[in-house]
Amino acid sequence: MLELTETQIMIRDMAARFVQDRYSIEKRREIVASPGGYDAGLWKELADLGLLGLLVSEENGGFGGGGVELMLMMNAIGSGLVVEPYLPVAVMAAQILDRAGHADLLGELIAGTALPVLAHFEPHAPTRPEAVEAKLQKAGENYRLSGAKSLVPFAAAASHYIVSCREGDSGALTLALVSAKGGGIQREDCVTLDGRRVSELAFDDVEVAANAILTLPEGQNAVECVTQIIDDAILGVCAEGVSIAWQMHEQTLDYVKQRNQFGVAIGSFQAIQHKMVEMYTEAQMAQSIVEYASSARDARTSETTVAISAAKIRVAKALKFVGQHAVQFHGGMGMTEELALAHYFRRASFLEHQFGTADQHFARFEAMGGFPAIAA
Template identity: 40%
Template sequence: MDFSLSDTQQMLRDTAARLTRERYGFEARAKILTSADGFSRELWATFAELGLLGVELAEEHGGIGGTFQDLAIVLEAFGRGMVVEPYIPTVVLGAGLLRAAGSEAQKSELLPRLAEGKLFLAFAHGEPKSRYSLTHVTTTAKSGADGYTLDGAKAVVLGGDCADVLIVSARTAGKPDSQDGLSLFLVERGAPGLKIRGYPTVDGTRAAEVTLAGVRVPRSALLGPEGGAFPLIQQAIDRGIAALCSEAVGNMQALNEVTLDYLKTRTQFGVPIGSFQVLQHHMVDMYIAHEQAKSMAILAAGRADSSEAPARTKAISAAKVQIGRSGRFIGQWAIQLHGGIGTTMEYSAGHYFKRLTTIDRTFGDADFHLTRFATSNAA
């Protein structure tokens, strides 16, 4: 298999790497986190200018017609910089669902605005009691003469507090844990009966709790087939996991570099502590863990858009397990090798570890995906 980058991929990598290096240092990121939005709208506009928001979008919608592998390269660079802008909620989950299920009218209306940086999306699917289940949906959508009425609650909606449009999953039929009867709806911010409560998460990104009380939407708000949205939801989450895997790889690499630099400069007994053989061995183990994670992230990126759901979910789960294990191993040893400074808010190591920990828990932790992998293997 050829792992060399195409000219477009090389351009994307260089662009994203230069942007995070020059505009997204640790101190700059800290200032962004204290802003009212919790992210930089100025940088988001820069993402749009550089074409980073339309990597997968068709040219007629303002994109460059790329693939998920192209998107993964950008996400790895963003992982190195711990970018907090809602890139995965809007570009991966939101745009991905619109591309997969939207009508031509919906795509033409929303995707160009997204590519221009003028539209934020969020996928409101998880609920307070659903944990990692994709089928446990109790939010309902009742059909009427002029549209649908939505009632329910969504939890930990990534990027939900800044979203201009929410893609909401709801039941038009079926029982709470059934794959049948799930539908998707476009709900605009400010709709009567819609309440969004945003908050920062432990890693610096933002999420929201969403309540829908008699929210009415027209029939044109239906995204995809009524009652047949489960395959779309499943693939959207698989794509989200693959995106997190790519981001985590960049995060791990940056954390390894920070730790190695610390071992080279911190002295004890008159010599750099990096000269101690036992610490060198730990760094080698951390490097191996990163390489293992990188290999699995490449696998996940290659399978993210596969239409063969069983093979795709199996590969995605395998990658998520390795990402969780590698992230925990690298994060824990990075803190150990740094000592007390590694846990301070003024130093980057602890922030990288927080992000890796959050990635492990998002869309299913390593234990959950190990079980899913084993179950699919048995089947």
């Protein structure tokens, strides 16, 4: 088991208390049914707790957390099925703005008054981070942006889009900061299987000021930056998925102890006991590999990438196995809106595919040679 520092324990407990005290399944249903799909009041509470700056460097007003802190926060989010846009805003956008030194917008993000999101994946390749075709062309002193982005999280509520694009004739990957309220942007909103808000965006000759092109530190390019940010997002959904797997296991364990058939609890049947043990084992293995990946994250080496893909493979397998058996043991009621389990199962089904399937991550894992001890 991962040993935590006192500060990490404080973060874990703070996030857990927030979810326990403020985020019941009834509250979540209410938020999901609302027009915006998130609660601005709860978002401000996260800001007041300092959790929106968890991964932002200390010099830019944040906490300076790393992989373990990310894991602990996303564990809490998974346990309560929190729908507020923590991952796209506080994990992805915040770290890009931090690296680019965009102090003003970053300060607003940490305070909970701005909601910038990364618009990166495109309709022709929704799971390939390198496949960017959006164009940024020089136009006098400024630029013009054209292209399409797919499944942009919380784009309808966003204040800004960080848009990945190819600049001029060079085709170098560039990050442009665009106001979400500006002209030339078409948006088509939709709701995912698990109740989250995403949008398809089309940029039609949108004007971008020269000072809105994000400049990264010397020695780092946009490809490396985006790749690392997406890896952090993958680690985040893995940590969220571990908590969801545990929740589905615990809810099912409670149910089989109470549900009677033939005069006894169905949890006394050996076949169900064996499956419950397998569900526990899957969740525990997923937790172990995510703890390893979170510890390897801060080094930013090839081992980091391998570990994160290994985590995604293991978590996807756990979510599928635990989720399907949890629903099976509950019977038809396992898919009803009234039962909390159904909401966890929907989120689990979505996470299996978010940022790449298990097969896609196995291909990346294999291409990079796997873990050194295995490869040797």
